[in-house]
Amino acid sequence: MNKFAVAAFKCDTYEPQKVAEALTDLLDHIGGLGAYVRPGQKILIKPNLLSPRPPETAVTTHPALIMAIAEAIKKQGALPFIGDSPGGFGVLERIEQLWEVTGMKQAAAASGATLVNFEKSRVKELEISFGKKKIKIPVAACVLEDFDVVINVPKFKTHDLTITTGAIKNMFGVMPGLTKIRFHKLAPKKETMSELLVALFAQVIPQLNIMDGIIGMEGEGPGSSGTPINTGFLLAAENALALDIVQASIMGISLSKVPVIVSAVKAGLGPKTMAEVELRGVLLEELKPAKFVLPPGGSLTEKIPDFLVPLVSYIARMIRLTNPVVNDELCTRCQVCVNSCPVKAINNYQGKIRINYKECIECFCCIELCPARAMTIKKSRLLKLAEKKG
Secondary structure (H helix, E strand, C coil), rough: CCEEEEEECCCCCHEEEEEEEEHHHHHHHHCCCCHHHCCCCCEEEEEEECCCCHHHHHHCCCHHHHHHHHHHHHHHEEEEEEECCCCCCCHHHHHHHHHHHHHHHHHHHHCEEEEEEEEEEEEEEEEEECCCCEEEEEHHHHHHCCCEEEEECEEEEEEEEEECHHHHHHHHHHHHHHHHHHHHHHHHCCCHHHHHHHHHHHCCCEEEEEEEEEEEECCCCCCCCCEEEEEHHHEECCCCHEEEEEEEHHHHCCCHHHHHHHHHCCCCCCCCHHHHHEECCCHHHHHHCCCCCCHHHHHHCCCCCCCHHHHHHHHHHCCCCCCCCCCCCCCCCCCCHHHHCCCCCCEEEEEEEEEECCCCCCCCCCHHCCCCCCCEEEHHHHHHHHHHCC
16 A cells, blocks of 8 residues: 655754754655755745734744745745735735734745735636535635645644644635635534635645644644644645644544544545554654643544534534633734624624624634634533543
């Protein structure tokens, strides 16, 4: 059986020289960067730039890794470009702030890479199968037409809705602006959202995937409510599903409990199990942290048998095992949550942010995008009891 190769290399610092050396050693395990990049080509580096958060928060791909990749591309005689579309409202107005705060502006200047604004790109609509119907998804046309190679650079993180967020989900960022929020409304459940993500990914498959796991995120990811954790490694693979399977295995969660992986396996996008993955460079046991905290949904589903997951998910939607809540003391009234809620369940009432739970679909965009860590998840008594007994 031909296995899907995933390279792993230990690296516990973002010191530029050491990151560059680790990147070279990492890619040597899968044929080197030259196997993917040719002289004269235009190469898009697609990081995770969820929101304008500084690198130490572990919300976004670290600029030291992006700079190292861009410099390696130039050594191959190719031209590096850096681009992504963050989540939330007012992206076009905030793009300069995003590049500055995340360190992408500095990484581009130091490496000679060019920043690409997806929000100013012409949009191309792709038709995909979603459920029993065909729908059209707007994608930044430059991603499809202007580059010879796309290098996808996700962050090693958890996600409140989809449990993990990795290589496949990172390509959601090729959709510009508020279109991403509209699709949260179209697919509010984690299962249907995952099907949508996989259907989109199948249309924009990158040629190489490199995961930033030097400092990862656990708990209530993928935004500022998550907790940075020193994980100390880089991962790389040609196949994104293989990379996401390794990520889930490092986190200690069953593949059957990660809806994006389930959907991708069903779509035939790569390996079905870890047994079909060849991990090169470092053993899996050496990559696993001593303890890793999953988001509330993941910590619960991991403790129940697979055949009961659909029932528990249904019950969770009926009785609301989790709710987004506002910490008024931390809230700055910036209204990012108000503007970004796909179902308009959040409003500013008499100077305070309030949530209409009858309308809330628990997509957790508010938690994901809140810059002040004022939005968090409140667990129900039943969930707390289930976790305690588990």
